[in-house]
Amino acid sequence: MSAIPASVRIVEVAPRDGLQNEKTIIPAAVKIELINRLSDCGLQTIEATSFVSPRWIPQLADAEEVYAGFTRKPGVDYPALVPNLRGYERAHAAGVTSIAVFTAASEAFNRRNINATIDESIERFRPVLERAKADGVPVRGYVSTVLGCPYQGEVPLADVVRVAKRLYELGCREISLGDTIGVGTPLKARAMLKAVAQEVPMDALAVHFHDTYDQALANILVCLEEGVQVVDSAVSGTGGCPYAQGATGNVASEDVAYMLQGMGIETGVDLDKLIETGHWLAKQLGKPTSSRVTRARMGI
Numbered sequence: 185m186s187a188i189p190a191s192v193r194i195v196e197v198a199p200r201d202g203l204q205n206e207k208t209i210i211p212a213a214v215k216i217e218l219i220n221r222l223s224d225c226g227l228q229t230i231e232a233t234s235f236v237s238p239r240w241i242p243q244l245a246d247a248e249e250v251y252a253g254f255t256r257k258p259g260v261d262y263p264a265l266v267p268n269l270r271g272y273e274r275a276h277a278a279g280v281t282s283i284a285v286f287t288a289a290s291e292a293f294n295r296r297n298i299n300a301t302i303d304e305s306i307e308r309f310r311p312v313l314e315r316a317k318a319d320g321v322p323v324r325g326y327v328s329t330v331l332g333c334p335y336q337g338e339v340p341l342a343d344v345v346r347v348a349k350r351l352y353e354l355g356c357r358e359i360s361l362g363d364t365i366g367v368g369t370p371l372k373a374r375a376m377l378k379a380v381a382q383e384v385p386m387d388a389l390a391v392h393f394h395d396t397y398d399q400a401l402a403n404i405l406v407c408l409e410e411g412v413q414v415v416d417s418a419v420s421g422t423g424g425c426p427y428a429q430g431a432t433g434n435v436a437s438e439d440v441a442y443m444l445q446g447m448g449i450e451t452g453v454d455l456d457k458l459i460e461t462g463h464w465l466a467k468q469l470g471k472p473t474s475s476r477v478t479r480a481r482m483g484i
């Protein structure tokens with residue numbers, strides 16, 4: 185076990201992962217206000233939107249409008265998801281300065297989410313990474329279903345390691361390991377991270393836990409103990425993928441920030457402002473927050 189890191193970067197994914205699964209179309213103005221509020225909370229990385237097919241994710245069909253609408257705070261990175269070269273071209277035209285590509289460790293999930301095999305998805309990313317490299321745009325790579333798949337069930341660790349290694353070798357600077365349906369538990373999460381870290385340096389890894397079974401904070405804790413320094417989360421615990429049946433929201437950013445602050449780990453995040461933002465977002469979405477910290481602080 186390595187020492188717990190002194191600082192952690194929270195990658196806030198609410199504007200993308202948090203909203204992509206919402207059935208009612210949220211006005212671009214609300215998305216823009218959310219991103220501005222999040223940067224005001226001190227977050228350094230805010231995943232702003234996706235340049236995917238609007239037929240597949242209608243909620244984020246306004247990616248260009250959103251990307252043009254928020255105030256870019258100096259020092260803050262606003263990545264966007266890109267599934268193919270078409271998405272890259274849209275993102276680049278919108279002025280996106282960092283992107284994320286996404287695939288999975290399970291074939292069954294990939295087929296439903298991006299209509300491609302793992303190999304096909306990697307081949308689609310190759311020209312995207314070439315273009316991004318030429319444009320000086322850093323790329324994050326997501327590996328989904330690292331602790332279980334809604335269609336295939338168990339996902340062999342060797343598959344997770346292989347896909348993470350391929351994305352890293354392709355040129356992704358950071359690899360985010362996603363428990364897409366939130367089925368993981370701490371010992372499995374630790375074993376998965378340790379296995380990937382044999383092939384990809386720990387300082388290039390991030391963890392992305394959905395919180396379906398209330399295991400995310402425990403999973404994050406063991407991953408911090410292994411030395412991971414980048415944690416994905418979504419304010420108010422929003423999130424989910426329409427192509428991952430049974431998945432609920434991401435771990436709430438407020439809960440992650442509270443835990444890290446209590447452990448003396450630097451995040452640069454203003455917890456009070458984050459709680460206010462989570463409370464505001466829950467009201468906009470008309471659904472109760474899943475953040476225990478927000479509920480405790482707000483007495484709700």
Ligand code: HMG
Nearest residue numbers: 235236237240267270271297298299326328329362364425
């Ligand atoms: P396809 O249907 O196989 O592809 O979709 P296609 O090339 O045949 O295109 C279909 C239509 O989409 C065409 O339009 C294309 O022009 C258009 P039509 O001619 O029929 O009118 N199209 C696009 N339009 C705009 N922007 C684009 C684009 N590409 C094609 N970039 C595709 C393949 C990958 C495009 C599709 O499956 C897709 O967009 N999937 C996105 C799914 C998605 O966003 N899922 C959620 C994100 S992943 C996630 O949440 C997990 C994560 O959080 C980590 C975790 O939790 O594990 C990251």
Ligand code: MG
Nearest residue numbers: 201362364424
């Ligand atoms: Mg996710």
